Amino acid sequence: MIISSPGDFREAARRKLPPFLFHYIDGGAYAERTLGRNVSDLADIALRQRVLKGSEDLDLSVDLFGEKLSLPVVLAPVGLTGMYARRGEVQAAKAAASRGVPFTLSTVSVCPIEEVAPAIDRPMWFQLYVLRDRGFMKSVLERAKAAGVKTLVFTVDMPVPGARYRDAHSGMSGPNAEIRRMVQAMTHPAWAWDVGLRGTPHDLGNVSAYLGKPTGLADYIGWLAGNFDPSISWKDLEWIRDAWDGPMIIKGILDPEDAKDALTFGADGIVVSNHGGRQLDGVLSTATALPPIAEAVQGRMKVLMDSGVRNGLDVVRALALGADAVLIGRAFVYALAAHGQAGVAQLLDLFEKEMRVAMTLTGAKSVADIDRSMLAEHA
Numbered sequence: 001m002i003i004s005s006p007g008d009f010r011e012a013a014r015r016k017l018p019p020f021l022f023h024y025i026d027g028g029a030y031a032e033r034t035l036g037r038n039v040s041d042l043a044d045i046a047l048r049q050r051v052l053k054g055s056e057d058l059d060l061s062v063d064l065f066g067e068k069l070s071l072p073v074v075l076a077p078v079g080l081t082g083m084y085a086r087r088g089e090v091q092a093a094k095a096a097a098s099r100g101v102p103f104t105l106s107t108v109s110v111c112p113i114e115e116v117a118p119a120i121d122r123p124m125w126f127q128l129y130v131l132r133d134r135g136f137m138k139s140v141l142e143r144a145k146a147a148g149v150k151t152l153v154f155t156v157d158m159p160v161p162g163a164r165y166r167d168a169h170s171g172m173s174g175p176n177a178e179i180r181r182m183v184q185a186m187t188h189p190a191w192a193w194d195v196g197l198r199g200t201p202h203d204l205g206n207v208s209a210y211l212g213k214p215t216g217l218a219d220y221i222g223w224l225a226g227n228f229d230p231s232i233s234w235k236d237l238e239w240i241r242d243a244w245d246g247p248m249i250i251k252g253i254l255d256p257e258d259a260k261d262a263l264t265f266g267a268d269g270i271v272v273s274n275h276g277g278r279q280l281d282g283v284l285s286t287a288t289a290l291p292p293i294a295e296a297v298q299g300r301m302k303v304l305m306d307s308g309v310r311n312g313l314d315v316v317r318a319l320a321l322g323a324d325a326v327l328i329g330r331a332f333v334y335a336l337a338a339h340g341q342a343g344v345a346q347l348l349d350l351f352e353k354e355m356r357v358a359m360t361l362t363g364a365k366s367v368a369d370i371d372r373s374m375l376a377e378h379a
Helices: 008-016 019-026 033-043 088-098 113-119 134-146 165-170 177-186 189-197 205-211 217-227 234-243 256-265 286-297 312-321 330-362
Strands: 062-064 067-069 073-075 125-129 151-155 248-253 269-272 302-305 325-328
Touching: 008 019, 008 330, 019 165, 019 177, 019 330, 033 286, 033 312, 073 088, 073 330, 088 113, 088 330, 113 134, 113 205, 125 134, 134 205, 134 234, 151 234, 177 189, 234 256, 248 256, 256 269, 256 286, 269 286, 286 302, 286 312, 312 325, 312 330, 325 330
Parallel strands: 073 325, 125 151, 151 248, 248 269, 269 302, 302 325
Antiparallel strands: 062 067
16 A cells, blocks of 8 residues: 555554554553543644744754754654564664664563664663563663663553453454464465564563573563562662663653652653553543643653654644653554564654644744744643
8 A cells, every 4th residue: 555644554554464463552451542542632732833934944853861863753662563574673773773763672572682782873772661570670781781772761650461452352362362363364474474484583582581481472461461560669660770870761651740759769751651551541641641741840851752643743742742752652563564664764754754844834943942832722
């Protein structure tokens, strides 16, 4: 199919992927109300259109945690990205590097740190969960440092897995899941050949390296459920803050008081996120949660946002609401599934073009000019 907008990648991915993989990335928790509001609330943000403002030369770059980014965009950590394209984390990382933006490797990636980091010419970011196995956490942090990772993204909104009913219906989990996945793979030959056969090993690369044995898709849900730690508190993170000497970002903040706690903790930044609506349904959309959080920290730390960002116009909206940059997850995975590295690069090109249109028609000459004064409610 012809790709002319960022949204086209979703349908292309749906056609190519076995249903269990498409619905895993596409779905959310419970009735998926928050998932829907993430998109609709952000899309409902109205900007002030300004004309004849002389915005021919636009600067879309930002400085973030000591890095120069060509766009205020970061590829978010997404588990099992390597199941969406052959060695998918490597392809996505290469696309991000070619466009001058960071790629964030998930703890539960298919490709391990040692495979992804050497494939690109800029430091990647690394995401870590709070896990019961502190030995694994220490080990993976040491491996990330050795691979040249400078920025750590610490996800705190997943002490327990969310109730994702779509996964049971699709075959990602539930009765006879392995057989259902096999049948689905056989009926999607393009994916089966490119990823199923040529994209091995299909395991959790970072976990397997630590355990010294393969941990495949069949182990994924059980390993996560058994290792997440619902008893975690800010005090339990202190050893990580002490051990990590680079920028540390706390991902999963939805409340201003938690943002203040992250600031007290010593985080360099936060990600306003509800995990893409995949954890607790019924919580605020990130577009709604972001402004009071940005107001609470008052520029004392970097504020990023994810969940619901689907195009370049959404990036401008998020920046106007108070974000310094955004993370994109589903959007890049759809593109990766559809057309691999080239698809992700094309997606980032489309984001840039859409941002340029939005900035020109709102009178913003640089990312620094995008603020709350651009919102129609402030007219």
